[in-house]
Amino acid sequence: MQAEIIAVGTEILLGEIVNTNAQYVAKQLARFGIPSFYQTVVGDNPQRLTETIALAEKRSQLIILIGGLGPTPDDLTKQTLAAHLQKRLLADQVALEKLVTWQKQIKKEMPTNNLAQADYIEGSEVLANDVGLAIGCYLKTADHVYVVLPGPPREMLPMVDHQVVPRLAQLTGAKQVIVSKMLRFFGIGESLLADQLADLIGQQRNPTIATYLKGYEIGVRLTAYATDAQTAEAIIAPLAQEVRDRLSDFYTGEGEERTLVDEVVDLLKQRQLSVTAAESLTAGLFQAKLAEISGTSTVFSGGFVTYADAVKTQLLGIPAKTIERETVVSAEVARLMAESSRKQIDTEFGLGFTGVAGPDELAGQPAGTVFIALAQRDDDTQVQLFHLAGQRNEVRERAVASGFKMLYDRLIKM
Amino acid sequence: MQAEIIAVGTEILLGEIVNTNAQYVAKQLARFGIPSFYQTVVGDNPQRLTETIALAEKRSQLIILIGGLGPTPDDLTKQTLAAHLQKRLLADQVALEKLVTWQKQIKKEMPTNNLAQADYIEGSEVLANDVGLAIGCYLKTADHVYVVLPGPPREMLPMVDHQVVPRLAQLTGAKQVIVSKMLRFFGIGESLLADQLADLIGQQRNPTIATYLKGYEIGVRLTAYATDAQTAEAIIAPLAQEVRDRLSDFYTGEGEERTLVDEVVDLLKQRQLSVTAAESLTAGLFQAKLAEISGTSTVFSGGFVTYADAVKTQLLGIPAKTIERETVVSAEVARLMAESSRKQIDTEFGLGFTGVAGPDELAGQPAGTVFIALAQRDDDTQVQLFHLAGQRNEVRERAVASGFKMLYDRLIKM
Structure with a gap:
């Protein structure tokens, strides 16, 4: 069996996006030892897509089409393949219900084009889309296997992992x-x-x-x-x-799908401990990441964004004189931020973030200089100095990640 | 004139590398308004490459081949194209001298394959390689133009920028x-x-x-x-x-590179107005986005993350009774959050975000229900109800974007 990947999308031909999908699928083919001699990119054009499919059918048995399943009128991959194979399009009930629920949720009118996302080709197995609305298809005919996948990588990847890979294993007889x-x-x-x-x-x-x-x-x-x-x-x-x-x-x-933030939130939940923060350069990013995890509310109830010196004084009671003497980018200010926020919200842990995101230096310190403090109830406050690389928002992201690592290290030793 | 890109390399078919070269060249074609209806990837195989070139010749006048110019025996692009066109390969003297100098420098014996890197196709213009050893070719025949480029992006990019782009301009008569x-x-x-x-x-x-x-x-x-x-x-x-x-x-x-957040921060700066926020479901994300923009400190000094009800009462003074009566996901709580944060930080604007990120419902409201309030000094507070689609973190991101839109709409009318 030979395979061939056809990516459908004018945006690829115009160089607006890179065809990373083809690489991902190619890797899976290689993994199963399925040879692939061609990849093609073709625009959202029924005639040229039909010609491309017809050519692929002469060269390969497994044909994987990616993209063109969306709600706009130029998304025509399923329609084109169905017409080429002289098969009908049918609506998948589960996908259709999902579309209707989605429409209800956003309370807006739905253009009829949207409904095509729930279509599958007669005789094919439906590949459910766990992330988006457009379903894929897996179709076996006498001479070929066709796989039709959505273009957005965040929809395509899980569909490949969970629904295409097992079918490839079956196709190749990989008992492995x-x-x-x-x-x-x-x-x-x-x-x-x-x-x-x-x-x-x-x-x-x-x-x-x-x-x-x-x-x-x-x-x-x-x-x-x-x-x-x-x-x-x-x-x-x-x-x-x-x-x-x-x-x-x-x-x-x-764990493939987990992150450091998941680990920290799980450890806090297991130990029934709570956390807060006072954030200067990160300006809420640490707390926003905590709240990405569903169920965080049992360990996080709120905190402070203290970007300017005056707000550090107002909300956290850090004396203006201390900020003046130590400068705002200092271990002492980080310590007071962590301790004051912890005390006010009455949590087990409090983190303080102060530093220089850049691009300009601040308080005589170069961009990337960050102090992070970790305060704990009835314990000493730990302050760590970081010199972080990158542009402004990389420094801010790395600072947040470093804060999570400090908290993680403390939690696993408890 | 129509163009077509052929990337040559088994490593792309195996999914080991992403075909970023095709995107780069596609962008240049789009820039000159040269339509491109196909991209193909083919392995380092003379027969299949020849078939691919022959097919491209039927569909397009400008054929751009990328990759397969290196020193290993499977690098055969120039040889294959030359054979297909029944033209000889000739050695470019400058490139040959460069190879000899390089060989002296690394003090290793040179396999004769290496010499092929200095070859060009009879009748073509040589595209010098400023970074590596393999030269490219630009060949005009009666019906076609062929461009042959090296595969490594660091060699290909400057060759395209300095030697191919000017020729495309000439080709398209782009005074355009x-x-x-x-x-x-x-x-x-x-x-x-x-x-x-x-x-x-x-x-x-x-x-x-x-x-x-x-x-x-x-x-x-x-x-x-x-x-x-x-x-x-x-x-x-x-x-x-x-x-x-x-x-x-x-x-x-x-503006291509700008976002709604840039617009809002610029408008605030121009009008010398300040903003703060009290965030529940977004938990700091609105404020963190503000701080992504360098120089935000002139319009933003800090604010509140009030995730739990108790912290809304503690930090913002919202009566527990009000929260109980109206529920936490209500216009009234959003309004009080916006007004209290604005008053405390003494800013022109204050935003309040409360809602249901999901996946579970909250206070009897389904996931995606979000109230956003915009308070302004000496003005009425505006509260808007949103029904946002998506998973937990999409709802949170969309809520933040919706808050920026409310603020933007207010600012442009001032």
């Missing part, structure tokens, strides 16, 4: 089970981390080992192939232990 | 200037917006008109071609006016 484990680390650069694991990476076979940037964390993915899941897990276990041991200071947990 | 204008809108779905502009989109030629998702805003890009910039701008102006008029309620400004 693949098990992956993602270990996450924070506070070490990717190249330094790779250096620490150089020998393991060099001799990899099964399990394989690969590093990834995951936001401000670095992921190390271990993947094993075996006849069953238990065997695969047994192959991974000792290597996972070795990797964790070598990088224990930077370890932030396990 | 291309001018684009990006209009931005918020608060309307992309498909509804496209409906409003359907007749304009249908009859587009020069200027062209296209819609884009830009975060939570929608961009409408108008692009005109003319002999000079002034003429192009004159062609765009009436259409831009028409688009703005039709969608005036949703208009949020102009």
